[in-house]
Amino acid sequence: MSTIVIYKTKYGGTRKYAEWISEELNCDIVDAKKITIDDILKYDTIIYGGGLYAEIINGVHMLTKNMDKLKDKKIAVFTTGLTPPDCREYYDKMVIEKNFKEGLPQNVKVFNYLGKMVVEELSLVHRTALKTLKKIMQGKENPSDMEKLLIELCDADGDFCDKEAIGELLDYVR
Ligand SMILES: Cc1cc2nc3c(=O)[nH]c(=O)nc-3n(C[C@H](O)[C@H](O)[C@H](O)COP(=O)(O)O)c2cc1C
Secondary structure, three states: OOOEEEEEEOHHHHHHHHHHHHHHHHHHHHHHHOOOHHHHHHOOOOEEEEEEEEEOOOOOHHOOOOOOOOOOEEEEEEEEEEOOOOOHHHHHHHHHHHOOOOOOOEEEEEEEEOOOOHHOOOOOHHHHHHHHHHHHHHHHOOOHHHHHHHHHHOOOEEEEOHHHHHHHHHHOOO
């Protein structure tokens, strides 16, 4: 069984997990920018990782727009983000709905990990986007618990990547 880990990263959080997973599985690893769907089709098991940006899994479109070609593959998608992985409503509802418009296919399982956001590494565009988001959320009269959490997460600063988290994904693909 051949396996590949594909990742797309802006600040390196997702790459860390991709490297840990490929080391554990002793399998190929590639940056999403350097691979085409035809290359991917040569593998039986595909692991795709992307950071969350406004709930979108960075680059996952590469897989979701080709689901018909990938229907016989075993697929694991992992996200990295700042929303705590136990916020199941966020991950199982919002993130799935935004990224898998026709529902989550049976051959795809999604795993959610804590990522990394080091403020001094952020681009000006991203810093500004976070400031704007925080202002909008703070302006709401009765913010929901999720909106309160988002306000807090806009101020996060650190690397929360954790190798221990990958165990379930490894069990799934092995
Ligand atoms: C502009 C911006 C938007 C983000 N949006 C989300 C989000 O919607 N949900 C989330 O959990 N984390 C969000 N994050 C945090 C990133 O997903 C996190 O830093 C991730 O580890 C980045 O992965 P990468 O370094 O591989 O690109 C956001 C970060 C930035 C800078």
